[in-house]
Amino acid sequence: MNAAVEGPVLAYDELHGADGTVHPAYRPYVDWLEDIPPEVLKNKRVEADLLFRRLGITFAVYGDESGVERAIPFDIIPRIISASAWKKVADGCVQRVKALNMFLHDVYHDQEIIKAGIIPAEQILNNPAYRPEMQGIDLPGKVYAHVAGVDVVKVSDDEFYVLEDNLRTPSGVSYMLENRRMMMRLFPDLFARIQVAPVEHYPDMLLEGLRAVAPTRTDAPVTVLLTPGAYNSAYFEHAFLAQQMGIELVEGQDLFVRDATVYMRTTQGPQKVDVIYRRLDDDFLDPLAFRKDSMLGVPGLLSAYKAGNVVLANAIGTGVADDKSTYVYVPDMIRFYLGEEPILSNVPTFRLSRPDDLCYVLARLPELVVKEVHGSGGYGMLVGPKSTQQEIEDFRLRILANPDNYIAQPTLALSTCPTLVEEGIAPRHVDLRPYVISGADTRVVPGGLTRVALREGSLVVNSSQGGGTKDTWILEDGAC
Amino acid sequence: MLSRTAEHLFWMARHMERAENTARLLDVTYRMRLLPASMNQPVEPWAQAWAVPLITTGMASDYYASYDALTAENVLEFLVCHPNNPSSIVNCLRGARENARTVRGAITSEMWESLNSTWMEFGQVGTEVLDAEHLGAFFETIKQRSHMFRGVTVGTALRDESFFFTRLGTFFERADNTARILDVKYHILLPSPQDIGGAQDYYQWGSLLRSVSAFEAYRKIYRDTFSSRRVAELLVLRRDMPRSLRACAAEIYNMLQVLAGTTGKEAERQAGELNARLQFARIDDIIEGGLHEYLLDFLERIGELGTEIHRSFFASTDTVARLA
Numbered sequence: 001m002n003a004a005v006e007g008p009v010l011a012y013d014e015l016h017g018a019d020g021t022v023h024p025a026y027r028p029y030v031d032w033l034e035d036i037p038p039e040v041l042k043n044k045r046v047e048a049d050l051l052f053r054r055l056g057i058t059f060a061v062y063g064d065e066s067g068v069e070r071a072i073p074f075d076i077i078p079r080i081i082s083a084s085a086w087k088k089v090a091d092g093c094v095q096r097v098k099a100l101n102m103f104l105h106d107v108y109h110d111q112e113i114i115k116a117g118i119i120p121a122e123q124i125l126n127n128p129a130y131r132p133e134m135q136g137i138d139l140p141g142k143v144y145a146h147v148a149g150v151d152v153v154k155v156s157d158d159e160f161y162v163l164e165d166n167l168r169t170p171s172g173v174s175y176m177l178e179n180r181r182m183m184m185r186l187f188p189d190l191f192a193r194i195q196v197a198p199v200e201h202y203p204d205m206l207l208e209g210l211r212a213v214a215p216t217r218t219d220a221p222v223t224v225l226l227t228p229g230a231y232n233s234a235y236f237e238h239a240f241l242a243q244q245m246g247i248e249l250v251e252g253q254d255l256f257v258r259d260a261t262v263y264m265r266t267t268q269g270p271q272k273v274d275v276i277y278r279r280l281d282d283d284f285l286d287p288l289a290f291r292k293d294s295m296l297g298v299p300g301l302l303s304a305y306k307a308g309n310v311v312l313a314n315a316i317g318t319g320v321a322d323d324k325s326t327y328v329y330v331p332d333m334i335r336f337y338l339g340e341e342p343i344l345s346n347v348p349t350f351r352l353s354r355p356d357d358l359c360y361v362l363a364r365l366p367e368l369v370v371k372e373v374h375g376s377g378g379y380g381m382l383v384g385p386k387s388t389q390q391e392i393e394d395f396r397l398r399i400l401a402n403p404d405n406y407i408a409q410p411t412l413a414l415s416t417c418p419t420l421v422e423e424g425i426a427p428r429h430v431d432l433r434p435y436v437i438s439g440a441d442t443r444v445v446p447g448g449l450t451r452v453a454l455r456e457g458s459l460v461v462n463s464s465q466g467g468g469t470k471d472t473w474i475l476e477d478g479a480c
Numbered sequence: 481m482l483s484r485t486a487e488h489l490f491w492m493a494r495h496m497e498r499a500e501n502t503a504r505l506l507d508v509t510y511r512m513r514l515l516p517a518s519m520n521q522p523v524e525p526w527a528q529a530w531a532v533p534l535i536t537t538g539m540a541s542d543y544y545a546s547y548d549a550l551t552a553e554n555v556l557e558f559l560v561c562h563p564n565n566p567s568s569i570v571n572c573l574r575g576a577r578e579n580a581r582t583v584r585g586a587i588t589s590e591m592w593e594s595l596n597s598t599w600m601e602f603g604q605v606g607t608e609v610l611d612a613e614h615l616g617a618f619f620e621t622i623k624q625r626s627h628m629f630r631g632v633t634v635g636t637a638l639r640d641e642s643f644f645f646t647r648l649g650t651f652f653e654r655a656d657n658t659a660r661i662l663d664v665k666y667h668i669l670l671p672s673p674q675d676i677g678g679a680q681d682y683y684q685w686g687s688l689l690r691s692v693s694a695f696e697a698y699r700k701i702y703r704d705t706f707s708s709r710r711v712a713e714l715l716v717l718r719r720d721m722p723r724s725l726r727a728c729a730a731e732i733y734n735m736l737q738v739l740a741g742t743t744g745k746e747a748e749r750q751a752g753e754l755n756a757r758l759q760f761a762r763i764d765d766i767i768e769g770g771l772h773e774y775l776l777d778f779l780e781r782i783g784e785l786g787t788e789i790h791r792s793f794f795a796s797t798d799t800v801a802r803l804a
Binding site for chain 1: 482484486581582585592593596597641792793
């Protein structure tokens with residue numbers, strides 16, 4: 001999430017409107033909160049921390065020799081979103097993911113969008129995430145991104161910007177579910193007072209979506225979740241989802257391919273597998289087709305996939321659609337494939353491959369964020385307001401050497417939410433990731449993962465850098 | 481069920497059961513032999529008693545790789561928390577928890593929480609628990625956590641393959657442990673027949689029985705003083721004594737009858753044979769042939785059964801022919 005940088009101070013505050021009054025969505029919660037002594041909240045926070053550790057809701061920290069697992073800090077103050085604001089997010093995410101799936105099908109078939117001159121061919125074909133192996137393969141339901149995480153940021157009462165689309169192996173949904181479970185355990189009375197839309201049916205919805213896209217010849221599809229293993233940072237989530245869906249949690253070594261069919265090794269001999277919800281990156285899936293040194297994948301998996309005997313969710317090659325350089329075309333995709341206007345806006349983005357944009361950006365480098373189009377995790381980017389003159393000049397040379405490789409965006413302020421910190425309750429910056437499932441149709445659960453930057457003024461919500469999570473409450477219609 | 485999952489479940493249960501049995505063994509040795517002043521005095525015959533848990537767990541040579549002298553303190557440290565001892569209580573707790581973590585989806589959240597909280601509380605313990613003030617409570621807690629894990633398993637798990645492989649691990653480990661405890665203790669006790677009926681004899685047999693929670697059962701069943709024949713009968717042949725070889729073999733056979741399917745027929749047969757040999761054996765015949773020889777034979781058979789269980793259920797195979 002690279003838009004998470006220091007920005008202008010004028011962030012939208014979700015609790016207080018511009019006039020300082022409490023937003024109606026927060027009113028019932030604030031009424032309740034006023035009667036609660038501060039020590040009670042602090043005790044609840046300690047209780048939550050203990051519970052998370054006992055339940056083992058942790059992530060492994062890479063590079064830590066001792067193999068320590070940590071719990072992601074959990075903030076016990078919910079983020080509250082009104083039904084009407086949510087409707088816009090939900091409709092917008094569904095619209096976006098529908099268009100992205102149609103785009104992926106198009107890219108790997110007739111490439112009408114290129115012929116129509118909307119996206120340049122080299123933008124797609126030269127993209128490292130484009131997988132030529134996928135060309136011409138027909139997928140059940142034409143679904144590529146079965147699970148998508150759309151990162152959004154709230155900028156006003158009813159306006160959200162999309163920061164990025166995650167169409168490969170988006171994670172974090174277990175925190176959405178466990179955070180809710182934790183809040184219901186800590187504050188049962190609150191849920192009696194405030195009508196919060198439930199999220200607990202997410203695993204059912206996911207399983208239904210996965211089964212809907214099974215290879216057509218199958219009556220009772222065998223569905224498994226493929227994990228890189230117990231030492232992956234998201235292993236807790238893999239195990240949690242497999243259990244919630246009642247499907248096997250498999251590692252590469254548990255699967256093998258014979259006659260273009262995938263089997264798992266069971267106590268009663270091999271069993272055929274129909275759908276693989278994989279939480280393993282494309283590169284590691286099949287050492288025969290992709291990275292030769294992958295110990296995590298299944299040799300021959302691609303051959304079974306191409307033969308249509310197994311479905312992978314998400315499909316191989318979805319990265320071509322969630323790449324930062326493709327992001328700028330998503331509004332055009334929505335218009336092209338759906339004939340609709342985008343419900344959610346993109347963050348205004350300059351493509352430096354365009355001479356006009358390049359000129360504009362080079363003149364305003366100290367104000368802007370410049371990113372490498374294929375970069376991720378904050379690497380290869382310039383944060384203008386945070387950089388020295390020298391850094392800016394160095395970056396200018398890198399841009400000029402290869403302008404096509406960069407995009408630029410205004411520094412964007414994430415909205416703030418009330419958060420329990422040492423000094424008491426104070427505003428902290430948040431983002432939101434709703435999860436969109438595509439099977440027979442495209443749906444989203446009312447909620448998502450809210451990440452919060454716990455340090456004052458920080459816009460970095462990543463858990464590796466002091467970020468935490470909150471429960472996200474979508475109010476039921478009529479509950480204001 | 482996935483072969484790998486089944487194997488993790490089996491070992492999850494074995495590790496927890498082993499932690500409990502090691503705690504039992506050390507607890508009775510400690511109660512019998514340890515006076516506060518003797519902690520640092522490797523003097524005969526006190527020190528001899530501390531060789532027993534090492535021999536029983538089969539860890540004597542590993543012990544001497546880390547220590548020169550046989551002292552209560554060293555043995556306790558080695559079997560409770562020494563990092564180089566894979567079967568130390570702490571390493572068993574870690575093993576149980578790590579196996580559980582890997583197959584979290586296959587066990588109930590209560591089972592996971594039980595193992596995880598035990599590991600969180602005791603997974604880092606070191607020599608600070610090894611003094612007179614803490615040791616008794618520590619062993620007691622480990623036993624209770626093992627009881628809790630089994631209780632949670634029986635009380636929450638669906639009766640599917642996961643449950644049966646878990647239970648198979650429990651009884652398999654227990655059968656092995658009871659046979660070892662009985663063999664070593666019996667060996668040490670029998671060479672002094674002149675003590676029969678004496679106070680020392682009472683404490684010796686009493687400690688053996690206590691280490692497998694059989695002291696009260698013995699009194700209830702026999703209503704008499706301890707005799708080696710009856711102790712052997714109780715711990716080898718009684719079906720109603722939950723830690724006896726016969727009870728364990730019966731449970732192992734039960735589990736394998738459910739689990740066998742098409743792949744585990746040979747494992748089921750071996751378990752049935754093991755069970756039948758115990759079911760129809762007479763204690764006088766066993767004593768006549770030598771209890772030690774009998775127990776060695778039992779350990780060998782259970783070892784073979786372990787190999788067969790591994791081959792039938794856990795070993796990876798790519799042979800689709802087995803699908804038919």
